[in-house]
């Protein structure tokens with residue numbers, strides 16, 4: 001059982017955000033462009049300085065080196081970063097990615113160079129790469145923004161199965177209400193400097 005607790009977190013325009021996510025729970029956050037969704041995820045991932053407290057179970061973010069925290073509380077940004085020449089070098093121990101075939105990739109994908117990837121391929125491979133590192137918590141920033149309807153549903157199903165099986169708390173930034181209805185256990189909307197619970201989502 002893993003729990004992520006956020007207490008009185010403030011970053012940018014957002015102030016005093018408090019949230020608790022239980023094992024296998026998906027909490028969606030939506031809000032207008034520029035309202036602070038990505039910055040909220042970055043603060044929780046310890047990628048941006050912020051006020052307030054974030055805890056993984058009983059362990060505060062402030063007590064752990066940022067690199068170790070980020071391995072456990074892993075953010076998958078909308079624009080993923082790739083450092084090596086080939087896809088396979090980004091996967092731990094050269095391990096084959098679970099879900100490769102399901103996401104429509106041929107076996108030789110691990111040998112592909114990163115610079116040939118389309119935006120949708122990058123997005124799917126970034127999700128597989130994150131899951132291969134076995135984080136305790138997942139922070140997803142519009143994980144299907146570059147995918148068509150059919151692939152969005154494949155990726156959603158795969159993610160939901162993995163999230164429930166591994167019991168990961170997940171904060172999922174989304175703008176599509178249909179997707180939010182499909183995946184969210186709870187839905188918050190950013191209104192000004194606050195997160196407001198959307199009616200009927202709990």
Ligand SMILES: Nc1ncnc2c1ncn2[C@@H]1O[C@H](COP(=O)(O)OP(=O)(O)OP(=O)(O)O)[C@@H](O)[C@H]1O
Pocket residue numbers: 012031032033034035036037038039040
């Ligand atoms: N490091 C930073 N310092 C100061 N302001 C920042 C920083 N990073 C982002 N901002 C600003 O904070 C606001 C929120 O940015 P953020 O990227 O979180 O928005 P968002 O809700 O994710 O938007 P979108 O849906 O367009 O991706 C924006 O006005 C942005 O310009």
